[in-house]
Amino acid sequence: MVRGMKPMLRDSYGPREKPRRCKRGIALLAVVLLVDLHASSVLPMADSERISCFVLGKVHVALCPVTGYFEEDPLFTYSLEPIPSGLSDEERRKYDRLYYPRTRKILLETYDIMFFSDARIQHFTPRQYHDLDYSFREAGLPSVWSFGPAYGQAIENSIIHEVLPVSNHNGHYHKNWRVVFRPQQGPVFDPFVELGMERVIGDGYAFVVPRPGSIVWGDMQPLNTPFLVSWRPGGSQGGLTWVFADEYNQLWWGLSSAARDNNPYAIDMATNLILYSLDMPLISDISSRREARRLLSTFRAQKLLVLSMIEWADNFGANVLDLSDRLTMLEDHVDDVLQSYLEQDYPSAITIMQSTDKAILEITGDAIRLKDEALFxxxxxxxxxxxxxxxxxxxxxxxxxxxxxxxxxxxxxxxxTQF
Known part of the structure; x- marks a missing residue:
């Protein structure tokens, strides 16, 4: 069961409002719905069926893959707390006051899973450390960790160190490797072996020492060192705690522009990890899910184009109410797509989205024509x-x-001449 969520969560598929004309050609209220710096759509979604995530540390999409994944996949909402390196403890506490939950109750009621991306949290108060320890051991909150210098600076000498499934995280080295998943551990990552994920090359890693009782899900070969380790720190009551040993390597995760398509299924692998951590059904059909997600992303891009054209035409006094009504009616069909996507009924989602392609293209053409007429x-x-x-x-x-x-x-x- 997914926990309840607070309204401050980032949401690429937020609530919808019907656009309307304003005085003196002011931009349509529909465009105001694009309130988030990263969010780029106004598709509706039932929040009770979505997964809320909290990411701390290096949160930029070029350094942390899950930030981009949560933006792309409508299954997730998320909040970010950037903790840049080089800040003083007092400066980090200012970020806490802006982004971090004020109480343990808010933390547990708001988020379903936490991600620590080399999060340098040495400035945390003892209460914050104990809240995290309680959340992971007794409240069943899952967490995913990736380390760089933060391990030695913030974690190794804190009580959180005992929560992790590794007893040591040593250095950062550069040598090519590939992940070989252990098939005996279950079906979480097995589908990605068939899709060729074990052929993806990485080039940065650390040596980790798994604790007794932890599970090693995959190894970096030919280095013969663990890639992904997990356990439940509080026994059956604890939330699954995961540690990646590669510090979200840019080559393996495809974070750099040169490696963008190196690992196209990494988003689905991360989704399966989250679903497994929350005892939710794993992805039933990876290929169909990717196609449904692609169609939704295409709709988002086309809708943004329509909204920009409508805003432009409205600013020049054109009557845009008809286009707004047509776009609102089209969104009613997308409601069904999103529900089907959450229920993993991908064939239905694909069928509905394909039927909306012609309609959104017609609306796009009419919006461009209306803009051109207004500008004429x-x-x-x-x-x-x-x-x-x-x-x-x-x-x-x-x-x-x-x-x-x-x-x-x-x-x-x-x-x-004067004489």
Missing amino acids: WVYISEWMVVTSVAMLTGFIVWTLMVRRRLYRYVGTTRVQ
């Missing part, structure tokens, strides 16, 4: 102004410089 009169008025100025300037130049009608000759005087 702008172009005409500008042309008339420029032409009038050119004609007036030409007349003045002709009159003054060529025909010289306004010139008046004056007499001249000769300088007389």
